[in-house]
Amino acid sequence: MTSVGDRLSSAPAAALRALWSARTWRTTTHLVTGLVIGLVSFVVVLVLVVVTLGLAPTLIGAALALGLLLVINRALTSLQRSRFAAFLDLRIPRPEPSTHAGPMVHRMLHKLRAGSTWRQLGYHVLAGVFGVLAGGIAITVWSGGLALAPAIIYGQAWDGTGLAGAASLTVAGLVLLFAAPWVARTLAAADAAIAQALLSTESTEELTQRIAALAASREGAVDAADAERRRIERDLHDGAQQRLTSLAMNLGIAHAGLTDAPKPAKDAIAHAHAEAKQALVELRELVRGMHPAVLDDRGLDAALSALAARSPVPVRLDVHVPERAAPEVEAVAYFVVSEALTNATTHADASRIDVHVGAVQNRLHVTVTDDGSGGADPARGTGLHGLSKRMRSVDGTLSIDSPTGGPTTLTAEMPCAL
Secondary structure, three states, X not given: OOOHHHHHHHHHHHHHHHHHXXXXXXXXXXXXXXXXXXXXXXXXXXHHHHXXXXXXXXXXXXXXXXXXXXXXXXXXXXXXXHHHHHHOOXXXXXXXXXXXXXXXXXXXXXXXXXXXXXXXHHHHHHHHHHHHHHHHHHHHHHHHHHHHHXXXXXXXXXOHHHHHHHHHHHHHHHHHHHHHHHHHHHHHHHHHHHHHHHOOOOHHHHHHHHHHHHHHHHHHHHHHHHHHHHHHHHHHHHHHHHHHHHHHHHHHHHHHHOOOOOHHHHHHHHHHHHHHHXXXXXXXXXXXXXXXXXXXXXXXXXXXXXXXXXXXOOEEEEEEOOOOOOHHHHHHHHHHHHHHHHHHHHOOOOOOEEEEEEEEOOEEEEEEEEOOOOOOOHHHOOHHHHHHHHHHHOOOEEEEEOOOOOOEEEEEEEEOOO
């Protein structure tokens, strides 16, 4: 256990080590460079602000000066972040890259409305005051200590009073020298606190930027998945489906033409013909379920009408959508109705299905109701669970009301535009 005496005896050693420690000289260098950079940034930012305001009546001149101010603000911010990383090992978070598109004027206005821009400009103005003050204090303390510490040497040519005064100056110099590392560290810590408050993004702003980036990434993933489904559908339609059609036709011709063939051979050809036709039907259903071409060509109303016409259970369809929704949203709405019709037909033993699709306040509402036996549960791993995932991909919601004995009502709501 360390005694009080040991701690007291180690204090001078720690003070001596602090004089030439790497941390001390990094913080001192940080403050000195902050003095220079802060003074330059203060002058440049203020001059550009004054020029921008002065050229406001010309509009074009003000816009050019403002654009230059935003560019220099970004460059100065990067320089300051690099300074903190190099000397204090402090990584100040950078904001997410802006995804705002459009003309340059719109991007400039978007940048001006961002709170981070004004906080950064505020730091560069404040750095001209605090940076100069902190750097000046650090330089004064170090230079004062170095100048006064050897004063006792010059007292050899003085009388007793002069020697005493020189000794006092030496003591003051030593105090300044031993205090300099802690003064530098304190000022650097204050500078770091200010920089973290003004140069980094706020938590809410950072969260907003992160949400925007994730939304853009998700939209890209949805687009890529949709494009891949279309490619597979096209390949199946132009390749495997055409080959199966040709095979079924050839088998049909063979079965009709080989009248004198042995009965086992004729039966085998007939069976192969039936299997080929059934495979063709299943492939067509698979292709249609992936992404029907009519959905792209004629919209959701026509695609759902074709879906209802193929249903073995009578479907009453009501579609009121004044404008077409985003392609991804239409695809999800189509799959919702398709899955609901399949479940009502194969699992619920329904005799009637009502489908209503409408748009209210830029939200697409889909409601499917059947008079079947009910008991539908997405948690049992049916296609309804997959529908819930599809709905989340477009920021939609899916709810199911299916008591035992029916009826079952499936309600989906999603934005018309992504």
